[in-house]
Amino acid sequence: MILDKKDRKILNLLQKNARISNADLADQINLSPSACLRRVRILETEGVIDGYSTIINQASIGRPTNVFVEVTLEDQSEDSLSTFEAAVKECSDIMECYLMSGDADYLLRVVVADTSDFERVHKSLGQLPKLARTRSSFVLRTVSKKIATIIPE
Secondary structure (H helix, E strand, O other), X not given: OOOOHHHHHHHHHHHHOOOOOHHHHHHHOOOOHHHHHHHHHHHHHOOOOOOOOOOOOHHHHOOOEEEEEEEEEOOOOHHXXXXXXXXXXXXXXXXXEXXXXXXXXXXXXXXXXXXXXXXXXXXXXXXXXXXXXXXXXXXXXXXXXXXXXXXXX
């Protein structure tokens, strides 16, 4: 899909505030509400807008600490990768999982209350199938965090 300037502006405004009313969105991009809604629906149908979600403040639910865990598997066979990935999807402490190039096979982002809580998570990570080794790094402070890519207008 080719995005024009109005589509990009819609995307940027929705990334900043997905709860903006259609009337306010239309007003900010100088379109009628019906034309704006039609564009948003097309962006959704075409898969440009992948979904809407609520971002929860980790600290407010007692999990302020992020830990990045590099995972190396025993081997990189298709069976090992798919078995590991299926298990990761079932682990509620793992917020993100990326298949990587380089030294580690995967990079996980885990959220925990503190180091004691990470000990619990570390034990469960050790039970993941096809695991050879892990290396964990605690986040000291988040310097910059963007929820999504801002589309150049």
